[in-house]
Amino acid sequence: MQLILERRLSRPRHIEFLFPLIALALALIFSGILLWIFGANPFETYAAMASGAFGQRYNISETILRAIPLMLTGLAVGIAFRMLFWNIGAEGQFVWGVIAATWVALFLPEQIGGLPQWAFLPVMILAAFVAGAIWGLIPAFLKTALGVNEIITTLMFNYVALLWMQYLYTGAWKDPEGFGFPGSAQFPKHAWLPRLPFDLERVHYGLVMAVLAALLLWLVLDRTKWGLEIKVIGKNPLAARYAGMSIARNVLLVMCVSGGIAGLAGFSQVAGVAHRMQNGIAVGDGFTAIIVAWLAKLNPWAILLVSVLLAGLNTGGDQLQITMGLPAAVAGVLQGSILFFVLGADVFINYRLRVIRTQPRRASTPTPAARGPTPAD
């Protein structure tokens, strides 16, 4: 008797919905066992997390607020992943968005002799987009011109950007009136991204930016020739080349957009939430974005939804620290295991497990199964 994985000839619709849900349940059980082993009650923990994330109006608004940078960075890496360019550097591109927005808000007007108040936000948005795009274009250029592996370069650039920002807010851009507190001066009020007019506490217009970005990406990817090219390059680069598509040009263009959107995420955090450049503004959203994009199967609308769910894990995790004295890092454990199980479930969407009975085979004669389906050893 043997267990084999066999490629499914047809993919029933219900499987595509059911299996990720099963995976989610299994991930909760798996993490629950881990929690229980190390002395935390999994049911109480999950309940506390859920109420911390979605319990009351305030919690919901905090979760949405937390989701905004995830949405934008998720969209950013999502478009790069579409053409199999592994942009692990959204965090660094985010940071450059923060740096550029801060520069415009605090230092540009002085240098050019003043900036009208209404121009602050548009110029900040533009600067953040450009800065993020440039930071994303360097690895893209290294990849297309010289073939340098982008996973490593984008990753290393994260650390460079983070240290650069740290240098700025602890050194050159440190608030002289900040009593030694490491951080820039507060932005002037007209450089703050306003809150939404509905009763959603701190939720700001970054949410509108994220939804607009998703809409634009969806239109471009699903409705234009360029979107088709990106898809073809991602699915089959060889075919793309035969069809006369320039892979290098597309990589550069896509990374320009990807880095730019990640830069916008940085802008929305610094102009919408912190209102100054300081420690704790970059908390790894550029990394979580990879999970967001993957879980959402790179679909822009799904990215928005998944962001809210993962943000819920984070706000719920923060709540754990307050209500149960459990580390907020539980959120990371949960995110990691959800990803494990969804990855596993993915396989069973494309393949099915079959139990077959084989005659005892001799070492040298191939079994009939050897050609198509594969023994999973």
Next chain:
Amino acid sequence: MELALLISILTVTIQAGASLVFAAVGEIYTERAGVLNLGLEGILIMGAVSAFAVGFHTDSLLLGTLAAILVGGALAAIHAFLSVTLRADQVVSGLALTLFGIGLSSFLGQRLGPEGAPLVGLVGPKFTKAALPGLNQIPMLGQALFNQDLLVYLMYLTVPVSAFLLYRTRLGLNVRAVGEDPDTADAMGISVTRTRYLATIGGGMLMGLGGAHLSLAYTPGWTENLTGGRGWIAIALVIFATWEPARALLGALIFGGVNAIQFRLQAAGGGVIPAAMLAMMPYLLTVVVLTLITVYENVSRRLGAPAALGLPYMRGER
């Protein structure tokens, strides 16, 4: 005086580089078999926290080290199961492992102290320097090379043993075959699945050992985010080393050296160059070196990467 300074820099260089060597060699085994393990950072940090926790509670360096090795192997097994058996995307699976490891290590670090207290700030056992009699008398290098802790000596052994294993044994041949051309290896009767599991788990154990060196010798104790991106540097090192253990040692020493010099410069009055700028050096160096290597490899048309790296194997498909 100058000489004393050089010796002390070299000593610190080796200490800073040891965990990188373990981690990079572990990744070399894994990648040689055709599996890309981006979970290295997660395994390294889990190795560090388990080594310290077990070492602290049992007061045994041996048990702490063994725990790190076992945890490293177990985490790598998850990656092997997902990427070899289930043929999941290796990049995503590795990233998931890193996320999981960082989260779990932080969770454990806050729970595993005495009576559920945090581990942070506790003092546990640590590997002390043990001079090798005779060898440490070698002029100049003796003090730096042979007045180190036990794990560093183990690291010295790891490199030639790994090179021997990869190039001079049947097992090493199988590992390389499976990474270069799994179809042919399979036809030759080598089990692709088993070899990849073996290389991934064995590599994970070495990565765990690297974590143990961090929390039991280099910076004894536990703080959150103890590894500080070392796992990612090790992954870059593997490429820098073109998948050769000996060159990984060389690379790790260069990186360790940059770190050591950076600390020296900071101590010697960081007024001239800000600390953050110095801390950037290893990361920028990685990008520069990687670029140079890639250009060189392209020019010489001899790619060192295992041909089947990152590709799941499915008999009869392809």
